[in-house]
Amino acid sequence: xxxxxxVEQITSRDVDxxxxxxxxxxKAELMDYSDAKGFIIYRPLGYAIWENxxxxxxxxxxxTKHENxxxxxxxxxxxxxxxxxxxxxxAPETAMVTTTGVEDLSERLIIRPTxxxxxGTHYSKIVKxxxxxxxxxxxxxxVVRWEKTTRPFLRxxxxxxxEGHTVHATAKEAKKETLDMLKIYKxxxxxxxxxxxxxxxxxxxxxxxxxxxxxxxxxxxxxGQALQSGTSHYFxxxxxxxxxxxxxxxSNQLKxxxxxxxxxxxxxxxxxxxxxGDDNGLVLPPYxxxxxxxxVPIKPxxxxxxxxxxxxxxxxxxxxxxxxxxxxxxxxxxxxxxxKGVPLRIEVGPRDLEQGLVVVAFRHTHEKVTVRLxxxxxxxxxxxxxxxxxxxxxxxxxxxxRTYTTTNYDEFKSYLxxxxxxxxxxxxxxxxxxxxxxxxxxxxxxxxxxxxxxxxPVTGKKAKQTILFARAY
Amino acid sequence: xxxxxxVEQITSRDVDxxxxxxxxxxKAELMDYSDAKGFIIYRPLGYAIWENxxxxxxxxxxxTKHENxxxxxxxxxxxxxxxxxxxxxxAPETAMVTTTGVEDLSERLIIRPTxxxxxGTHYSKIVKxxxxxxxxxxxxxxVVRWEKTTRPFLRxxxxxxxEGHTVHATAKEAKKETLDMLKIYKxxxxxxxxxxxxxxxxxxxxxxxxxxxxxxxxxxxxxGQALQSGTSHYFxxxxxxxxxxxxxxxSNQLKxxxxxxxxxxxxxxxxxxxxxGDDNGLVLPPYxxxxxxxxVPIKPxxxxxxxxxxxxxxxxxxxxxxxxxxxxxxxxxxxxxxxKGVPLRIEVGPRDLEQGLVVVAFRHTHEKVTVRLxxxxxxxxxxxxxxxxxxxxxxxxxxxxRTYTTTNYDEFKSYLxxxxxxxxxxxxxxxxxxxxxxxxxxxxxxxxxxxxxxxxPVTGKKAKQTILFARAY
Numbered sequence: 001x002x003x004x005x006x007v008e009q010i011t012s013r014d015v016d017x018x019x020x021x022x023x024x025x026x027k028a029e030l031m032d033y034s035d036a037k038g039f040i041i042y043r044p045l046g047y048a049i050w051e052n053x054x055x056x057x058x059x060x061x062x063x064t065k066h067e068n069x070x071x072x073x074x075x076x077x078x079x080x081x082x083x084x085x086x087x088x089x090x091a092p093e094t095a096m097v098t099t100t101g102v103e104d105l106s107e108r109l110i111i112r113p114t115x116x117x118x119x120g121t122h123y124s125k126i127v128k129x130x131x132x133x134x135x136x137x138x139x140x141x142x143v144v145r146w147e148k149t150t151r152p153f154l155r156x157x158x159x160x161x162x163e164g165h166t167v168h169a170t171a172k173e174a175k176k177e178t179l180d181m182l183k184i185y186k187x188x189x190x191x192x193x194x195x196x197x198x199x200x201x202x203x204x205x206x207x208x209x210x211x212x213x214x215x216x217x218x219x220x221x222x223x224g225q226a227l228q229s230g231t232s233h234y235f236x237x238x239x240x241x242x243x244x245x246x247x248x249x250x251s252n253q254l255k256x257x258x259x260x261x262x263x264x265x266x267x268x269x270x271x272x273x274x275x276x277g278d279d280n281g282l283v284l285p286p287y288x289x290x291x292x293x294x295x296v297p298i299k300p301x302x303x304x305x306x307x308x309x310x311x312x313x314x315x316x317x318x319x320x321x322x323x324x325x326x327x328x329x330x331x332x333x334x335x336x337x338x339x340k341g342v343p344l345r346i347e348v349g350p351r352d353l354e355q356g357l358v359v360v361a362f363r364h365t366h367e368k369v370t371v372r373l374x375x376x377x378x379x380x381x382x383x384x385x386x387x388x389x390x391x392x393x394x395x396x397x398x399x400x401x402r403t404y405t406t407t408n409y410d411e412f413k414s415y416l417x418x419x420x421x422x423x424x425x426x427x428x429x430x431x432x433x434x435x436x437x438x439x440x441x442x443x444x445x446x447x448x449x450x451x452x453x454x455x456x457p458v459t460g461k462k463a464k465q466t467i468l469f470a471r472a473y
Numbered sequence: 474x475x476x477x478x479x480v481e482q483i484t485s486r487d488v489d490x491x492x493x494x495x496x497x498x499x500k501a502e503l504m505d506y507s508d509a510k511g512f513i514i515y516r517p518l519g520y521a522i523w524e525n526x527x528x529x530x531x532x533x534x535x536x537t538k539h540e541n542x543x544x545x546x547x548x549x550x551x552x553x554x555x556x557x558x559x560x561x562x563x564a565p566e567t568a569m570v571t572t573t574g575v576e577d578l579s580e581r582l583i584i585r586p587t588x589x590x591x592x593g594t595h596y597s598k599i600v601k602x603x604x605x606x607x608x609x610x611x612x613x614x615x616v617v618r619w620e621k622t623t624r625p626f627l628r629x630x631x632x633x634x635x636e637g638h639t640v641h642a643t644a645k646e647a648k649k650e651t652l653d654m655l656k657i658y659k660x661x662x663x664x665x666x667x668x669x670x671x672x673x674x675x676x677x678x679x680x681x682x683x684x685x686x687x688x689x690x691x692x693x694x695x696x697g698q699a700l701q702s703g704t705s706h707y708f709x710x711x712x713x714x715x716x717x718x719x720x721x722x723x724s725n726q727l728k729x730x731x732x733x734x735x736x737x738x739x740x741x742x743x744x745x746x747x748x749x750g751d752d753n754g755l756v757l758p759p760y761x762x763x764x765x766x767x768x769v770p771i772k773p774x775x776x777x778x779x780x781x782x783x784x785x786x787x788x789x790x791x792x793x794x795x796x797x798x799x800x801x802x803x804x805x806x807x808x809x810x811x812x813k814g815v816p817l818r819i820e821v822g823p824r825d826l827e828q829g830l831v832v833v834a835f836r837h838t839h840e841k842v843t844v845r846l847x848x849x850x851x852x853x854x855x856x857x858x859x860x861x862x863x864x865x866x867x868x869x870x871x872x873x874x875r876t877y878t879t880t881n882y883d884e885f886k887s888y889l890x891x892x893x894x895x896x897x898x899x900x901x902x903x904x905x906x907x908x909x910x911x912x913x914x915x916x917x918x919x920x921x922x923x924x925x926x927x928x929x930p931v932t933g934k935k936a937k938q939t940i941l942f943a944r945a946y
Contacts, residue, residue: 032595035552036582039545041595044610047541068520072512073546073584073615073631074568079508091574095547097584098571100619101564109509111546111570111584122505122514131799137517141615142546146573158546326604 010339012279017223024273025152028282028340038150038157042266045340046153048290049269050160054140056192056288057162057264060184066136066164071118073141074109079117083242086116089209093145095157111144116210116235116261119165120243127257130169130249134177138164153270154227154473161265167245167257171236174258178215178234181262185217185230193268194285194391195219195275196399197229198421198468200445205429211261212236218444218468220399221274224419226444226470229271230264270473275395276364282341283364285391286384291322293380294342296333298349300325307373308348311358314377319384338363343387344380364391407453412469416441421470423447425463427456432467434458441469483812485752490696497746498625501755501813511623511630515739518813519626521763522742523633527613529665529761530635530737533657539609539637544591546614547582552590556715559589562682566618568630584617589683589708589734592638593716600730603642603722607650611637626743627700627946634738640718640730644709647731648686651707654735655688658703666741667758667864668692668748669872670702671894671941673918678902684734685709691917691941693872694747697892699917699943702744703737743946748868749837755814756837758864759857764795766853767810771803771822780846781821784831787850792857811836816860817853837864880926885942889914894943896920898936900929905940907931914942 010023025031030046042050058068074097081087090113097109112118123135142160150156164181168174182199189195197217207214211233218226237256239245245257276283286292293315297308308323315321322342324333330347337345347359352370360379361368364387371379402420406412415422416439426432432443435458447466456463483496498504503519515523531541547570554560563586570582585591596608615633623629637654641647655672662668670690680687684706691699710729712718718730749756759765766788770781781796788794795815797806803820810818820832825843833852834841837860844852875893879885888895889912899905905916908931920939929936 032598034545034591035549035594036545036547039547041545041591042543044540044542047543050543051541067517068524069517070515070520070523070615070633072507072509072514073617074509074512076508094574095570095582096572096574097568099569099581101567101569101583102619108572109568110574118507118514121508125505142543144546146575160543 010279010281013222013277020277020279021274022152024277024281030269030273030282031152036157038147040152040156042160045290046266046269049272049284049288050266052288052290053188053192053264053268054162056188057184058140060187061138061162061164064136064180064184066138066166069137069139070141071112071115071122071139073112075112075115075117077108077110079121080110082117083120083210083239085238086210090114090145093147095144095146112141113143113145114261114263115139115141115143115163116165116239117243119261120239120245120259123167123257123259124243124245127167127245127247129247133247133257134166134168134173136164136166136177138162151270151473153266153273159265159267161263163263164261166260167240168259169247169249169255169257171258174236174260175234178213178232178260178262181260182215182217182232185232185262185264188264189217189219189229190392192285192288193272194388194395195229195271196392196396198399198445200447200468202231203429203432203443203446203465203467205432206443208233210235210238212238216445218470219271219275220402220421220470221271221473222277222398223274224402224471226421226472227267227271227274228444228472229268230262232262233260235259235261276391277341280335281339283391284341284343286343286388289341289343290320291337291340291342292319292384293321293344293346294333294337295321295323295346295348296330296337297323297325298330298347301350303353304348304350307353307358311346311348311373311376315380319380334361344383346376362387405452407457409457412457413439416469416471419471421468423449423452423466423468424457425452425466427459427461428464430461431456431458435469439471441471444468444470444472483752483754486695486750493750493752494747495625497750497754503742503746503755504625509630511620513625513629515633518763519739519742522745522757522761523739525761525763526661526665526737526741527635529661530657531613533660534611534637537609537653537657539611539639542610542612543614544585544588544595544612546585548585548588548590550581550583552594553583555590556593556683556712558711559683563587563618566620568617568619585614586616586618587734587736588612588614588616588636589638589712590716592734593712593718593732596640596730596732597716597718600640600718600720602720606642606720606730607639607646609637609639609650611635624743624946626739626746632738632740634736636734636736638732638734640713640732642720642722642728642730644731647709647733648707651686651688651705651733651735654733655690655705658690658705658735658737661737662690662692662702663865665758665761666745667861667868668702668744669865669869671872671918673920673941675704676902676905676916676919676938676940678905679916681706683708683711685711689918691943692744692748693875693894693943694744694946695750695871696747697875697944699894699945700740700744700747701917701945702741703735705735706733708732708734749864750814753808754812756864757814757816759816759861762814762816763793764810764813764815765792765857766794766817766819767806767815768794768796768819768821769803769806769810770796770798771820773798774823776826777821777823780826780831784819784821784846784849788853792853807834817856819849835860878925880930882930885930886912889944892944894941896922896925896939896941898925898929898939900932900934901937903934904929904931908942912944914944917941917943917945
């Protein structure tokens, strides 16, 4: 097969973004469908991206004194119903265990869609005194939500995530935690995913079931649609009342505690694909890429093999390197590793080698540079850094060039057709509902910016907040 | 509270081993019970031990070219029934999702008790040619088995584990994989858990549902009962037939592939507790301990605080260090960190400090040594190494002193009362069944040792195998 064929297997991004996305997920071997409808298999490449995200976040969580725990996968139905806003938000999406095949259960058990009620119950048991506070727990697990329409990584009946759940003595501390974790998520975008996240508070309509305040990280995909990529919630002491989480403070007064929760999921893999990918496949930001450098020997004689071995050994000390010495043709290998998004390719061929040279190809720009063997190490270091920065900047430029400001609802609609973020000042939930019904756009976050108009262009009422709108996944 | 009180909260190990175990699990804050009966909460200390086991194994798996993936949590019932031995082994223990609360499912979904059928289905899809082989996959997840009687870490309705599933072109390769992974598990015991595992093949009666051969790592607990601590299975091409996993070999012949699976679980935490723990609580082998060194300031004046800070900074570069500067009394702290099994305690007090000294206390022996400040670093390094070796040796001595050999069934029974491993040559499954019924002991592994007698002391038939028996958890 020619190397063109592999590339031809995915739809062009600008012809049909949705089909391009699905094609890429399958052809890059990130995932596969499973026999349980709406559930996917995370193949080695997809899972390894998640592992790198985990490694980054877990280190950040531990640096900030968080501890990992693991709560049961199943929640008794009666326990789940303790916090009424929470249950009404999640009840329709719950998968329930009712039987063991041998005998029916006396109470139905819900597979966790999220674990607030489990942490709430545990905290009510272990928190007694101000000395026990704060408790800063996190859990890595999978959750199940019975979504009707599913898409790989973006929306599935099961997804992998981390859910942080913390409990504090004061509202101030809990609010600080909510925002501190949001900052860590934003930093994940900057440091690892090369994605410029917009952060901000959600409107009441869009906030999490049971939370007082929800904050989110949002990213703009290549097609101009937004993706909510993570959230951080402040609960006040609502759950503490429902679950009876009380402590005696320093003056021996019994008080209700304050809580937060926050999470990101394998949806981030979808963000990476849709922000950076191109018609040749996946483009992985270098620091999150499971393989950072692929070395491809061309017409491998003894000298080439020796050079590849030496180079691989040298670079493996600092980078994740794969030597593709399979029997496939170089062209096939090139397109295969491009499809899989490997940031750098080093081609080692006999002719270049005679002059002490190799070719380094960048995945994101397709640029090829001839480099002297003794310079490869420093070239790679700088190259990966520059690549990361360039990818971040490109994504930022894309988002900024697609961020519109308007005080006119018709203009809003025409911007929306082009796709992107739109800033508009509106009256409130009434405007949000109308906009969603008429255009499909939703409030992504509330902006801390002055009002753009005194009157809401949607309802004609007094404008109260400037909101960033977009169509979203 | 005096420091005695905390210790008094756990039952003595030699008075009631079972109660001692449960007390320790709770008081050391390794776990807690949850509202779903038979499901436990892994608290920070319990989970952190598991994380250290994961880190060790995951590195070993990756070194040996295994890749991590993630399969769905739910399995359609029809898929689960494809391999008949497998389904008959697991069917009674399956938890089934039948409804979403809004609508009943058209097919019942089983929460994975193990994922052979998911890997089998996936492999049948992605394995086409000998070039695709081997596939060496592993998964970190939790599984659900509806056990009737449960005990923290040892047997629960849900547990955390890794399950490796590999597929190979030849039986020879698959058999090698089965044994290679068993070796990694044994090495985990030697390097990290300070547990001398006995390894060997299981009898047909005890092997995994659907496997041709099952190998296990077994350990002897302090009370003389054995604990199966991990298994490695060779499937031949049984599953490949059931799931149609075929490939074309180098001569273009269509062949069935060969498979293995292997796993260890959070049961290993139970092994660590029951092999090393004592009446003061948990005793953690130093390399798996989440906190390796606790520094306790005594009457902390400025000099003490400065010395603690310096020591902590210095030791944290190489070890996991916790400074307990809480307001609790030193005695209370001592017993609390003993309960939690912290290997080394460094006491920094004003009097010792004046002479440039600190006290280092070993958890496993309660030995206290006065050490010069400038020697602490090397003392700790050697101390942890020696501690690990001593703990391993002690566990080995215990197991060896409790390993009996007999050719007499009455003697077998009296050894069994004392508790331990018993070697005996038996006729086969008929003897195994009788032994189990009459004594509760089961075949742990088949020994590669000469026959001890020509006649089986249980059945009077010809002896065929020498087997290591024990009562087991």
